[in-house]
Amino acid sequence: MNKDIEEILVDEEEISEICRRIAADISEDYRNSEKKLLLLCILKGSVVFMGELMKRIDLPVEIDFMKVSSYGAGTATTGNINIHLDLQRRDMKDIDIIIVEDIIDSGRTLSHLTEYLRMKGAHSVRTCTLLDKPSRREVDFEPDYCGKVIPDKFVVGFGLDYDEAYRALPYVGILKREVYEGK
Ligand code: IMP
Ligand code: MG
Numbered sequence: 001m002n003k004d005i006e007e008i009l010v011d012e013e014e015i016s017e018i019c020r021r022i023a024a025d026i027s028e029d030y031r032n033s034e035k036k037l038l039l040l041c042i043l044k045g046s047v048v049f050m051g052e053l054m055k056r057i058d059l060p061v062e063i064d065f066m067k068v069s070s071y072g073a074g075t076a077t078t079g080n081i082n083i084h085l086d087l088q089r090r091d092m093k094d095i096d097i098i099i100v101e102d103i104i105d106s107g108r109t110l111s112h113l114t115e116y117l118r119m120k121g122a123h124s125v126r127t128c129t130l131l132d133k134p135s136r137r138e139v140d141f142e143p144d145y146c147g148k149v150i151p152d153k154f155v156v157g158f159g160l161d162y163d164e165a166y167r168a169l170p171y172v173g174i175l176k177r178e179v180y181e182g183k
Helices: 012-030 047-054 108-119
Strands: 005-010 036-043 062-070 081-085 095-104 124-132 145-149 172-175
Touching: 005 012, 012 047, 012 124, 012 145, 036 047, 036 108, 047 095, 062 108, 081 108, 095 108, 108 124
Parallel strands: 036 062, 036 095, 095 124, 124 145
Antiparallel strands: 005 172, 062 081
16 A cells, blocks of 8 residues: 555445446436437546546447636636636537546536536536545535545545645545645
8 A cells, every 4th residue: 555545445346346336327327318428537637537437338438528627715606617628519419428527525616517518508417426525515516426425534546636646546545644734
């Protein structure tokens, strides 16, 4: 185990099971859709989860990427999202989008992004997250697909970072406080 990790919260086996379960649910839910299914990966944290998830979905899928960040506290409207890399498509009305996120914390990023994509004319927009910290919510938001609900701890690995480090760990672990405290 990495020396900066206090405890493994979701190990490789559990992550595989989560991906299999969510992929099966998605395959079932979109089986009869006449639209194109688009998995929209939110960079950078969701890259690893997206790769594991997409190969288990038993339907044709397209993939795309966005890079976004939400503004800080006190902002609650659709306009309050920073888009660093946008979705460039002419066929918005023909796609069912599933936003793939690594973790939901305040809920701001996904609630703003969902609104934004609906405004842009997507046929449908749903959300899928590997991890959820509902105790941290600042806006009312529930994902459609959720891998695992976790307590209010700062976690890294399987795509998630602290200051761009730890993304390549094959598991999700709680980062030792001493790594980020006093910095
Ligand atoms: P929010 O739901 O808009 O507050 O933001 C979610 C984003 O915050 C995620 O996409 C992550 O980039 C980041 N984040 C929240 N909690 C954690 C964590 O425990 N570890 C790493 N990144 C986190
Ligand atoms: Mg993120």
